Amino acid sequence: MEVKVAVFGYLRFPPGSIGSVRPHLITFVEATREHDGCIAYDVAEDLADPGLIRFSELWPSEESLDAHLVAPHIAPWREAAKKLGLQERVFTAYTTNSSRAV
Template sequence: MSKPLTIVARIEARAGKIDQVNKALLKLIEPTRQEKGCIQYDLHQDNENPEVFLFYEIWESRALWQAHMNNEHLKVYMKETEGAVESFTLNEMSRID
């Protein structure tokens, strides 16, 4: 059996677009937590730089995470935040202990 996949996704909103990005990100939580293979899906916001959001995710497998990435609610998020995101960084990681 393969190890679970950890995803760390960092989203930085453009100046003046924090609320727009925040609302769109919050809409992702419940449907994603219901998806097959989702073990953990938590959204965080930086305490000193509110433009910065971070998802910490754990998935049963990379294949199930990739299925998540093609879901309709992510397509809606992309439309809702078009032009509002300054940067996006995603790391696929594996726990090593």
């Protein structure tokens, strides 16, 4: 079975800034889905924790994830996030060579 990389993480912003974060985040996610070769790239606001945005990603290889991390749309997103009060950034990548539906 082909090795894949799953990434889970979150960003924390001041709850009052989420309205300003959304347009930048939408642009970033759309560019990632269109250009970076991900299998899945999902982002959601945590309904129970205002200001927390959760990410789940699935990449076909470590190389594809590495390419995403230096893609042209990364720097503008990170700069916008910083200006909008990014408080915390936590992401962890896991490699897998199997999967099953649950």
